[in-house]
Amino acid sequence: MENVRLNVALLRRKVPNLTSAAKSVGLRPATVSNLCTGKIPVSRAEVRTIIALADLAECSLDELILRGEKIDMIETKIKAIDLFAPLTKGGTNGLVARPGMGQLVILAELYYRLKREGYISIMLSPKVEHPEVADILDHVDFTVNTIEEAYQKIMELGQNKDIIFTADRGHVANGNIQDLHNKLEKVGMNTVTTFLLDLSGEVVDEDLPYGPLETVWQFDADLAARHKYPAINPLQSTSSVLEGAHLDQHHLSIQQRSQKLLRRYRELRSLVQVRGIDQLPVSEIQTYKRGERLEAYLTQPFYVAEPFSGRQGEDVDLPTMLEDIRKLLDGSYDSAEVNSLSYIGSIK
Template sequence: MDPLTIRLNTTFLRSRVPNLTVAAKNAGLRPATVSNLCTGKIPLGRAEIRTIVLLAKLANCSVDDLIIIEDYSKKIETGIKTIDLFAPLVLNSTVGLIARPDMGQLALLAEVFHRLKNNSFKTITLTPKQEDPGLKDLLHESDYIAAGFEEIAVLLSDEWKNKNILLVVDRAHVISGELGDFNQNLQLKEVLSLTTFLMDLSGEAPDEDLPFGPLDTIWQFDAELVAQKYYPAIHPLFSISESYPLDKKQNRLQQDARKTLRRYRELRALYAIRGYEKMSKKEKNDFTRGQKLEAYLTQPFFIAEPYTGQKGCFVKIVALFNDINKILTEDLAELEASSLLYKGDLDTVV
């Protein structure tokens, strides 16, 4: 598949023009051509501009609404629901993890390494300047544990040339300026991609405005989720990715999910004061929907299987956004929030 692909937004088009074949013919288009564009037999890039313009006119929308741009050179699907929804991972980006100790940042990094290292990625951890018991799983999932940046530079220019690299660096190496010097001297042409994760073992990052400097993605951890033992404890409101290519539907669902969880957090305070019965019907509905969404975003990890006895799960992005849409728009009265805890997609919920 090409790194950059454009395709027709067939679902949107058919929803706007139900009897598409007849409408296309009446507009002067060949039905076979429109059908082949919808099925992908004719690449959108080969379509005449006149055809796309007429289809947009039939759908009463802009040409941009009919075109989906998929940048496969950037997307990294982790299968971790809360990441792929709120702060997705992008090739060649820098990700900052903002967390206090024991909030699960090391477990999350180890899980990301576990999921991606057999998917054409090589994983490296630069030995932190301080020790932490939680490093065990991360180091176990690392293909290489480097003592310094010099080792990494040699590795990338020799044995791992032309590889996709995932690198974990502690904040202490950022403050010292070592990471900046490494990035400045690195010849990126030596690797296919270098995606860097910046962690903080000191726990000071949440107290700083820019603890790591400029970032492409922020994974901020949430004390409320940790207190409830809801993992991964990624904050749904403050974890963001600036450069991830979401299509319009996914972007809308992401924003609606944030609004739902923001409102749920407000209602929890009212619930504690007034009780559930004194809430209005709309408040009850908003509360229940947010409660289910928050529970759904928990997930069992593969690396935790020996400790929890529960199998890890990978949730595909398509299933994730379909589930989010169901939780936000359908009643799902038969599902209790507790039944969604530490499950995969909704199809796995009994």
């Protein structure tokens, strides 16, 4: 089928409160979220679902469904992000986490990394004071207090600048973020990549907390508890970059094989914790150990954490990361100690 996807920008503009709107017409918010990010391809959606979304947005099916448009990813050189849920350039990207899972560290690291690539960061101050935000302000180029200030700063920087804009969920609920996106769209400003986060942590209990998103990074409590950072859930995080033909097929194949391995590894891990690894069949022991190695490899030292971790930050470009993981999946590193793969960059 021709490459198709939902017009997420239109949905965001026309139906700001998509969660309640979806429920009101009998749609599951989780289904709508997965359609927006591409986790469920449009080609596999029920016809009634697409029609209901078009009715909610008061648009035609031709307006709701985009054909052939390319979605660009921003390569962060952070392994877990680039593999499982690539950052969507010019899109809206949501972080779903409880406090203490590392979302602010991820943001600070992205500010640092993307600044090297010429990006400029703007943060809209949260509506409620959160002392922990002070820890990342050193990495932000500009802080603004209102949506109007944000708009003026973006316009001042101009079309030729790639901009990272960050806001707390409180500004989403009252429609401020949507108003900003609408104003930017009207003047043809498409160089702004938006991050939305919820510093209260309440976001984890909702299916569609920010409205339509191009990328969702779901943070994982178990990974955070075991100090395996970045604690990005490899099974629940997703991006519209993964949909259709937007991603290189080799990348997509490695991503899918990695998810399959980690899904089984997580199932086996719960058994191993209770009964021990010796109770697993030989074939499952191999799966378990490869999953353990892959999980370790996906940890990564961050530049902004160097003073606290004592580890030098590491970049891993996409081709290198994919080749490392291919070899790991194929068994080339079956003799490697798990600890030797933890908090490294590429495999030397």
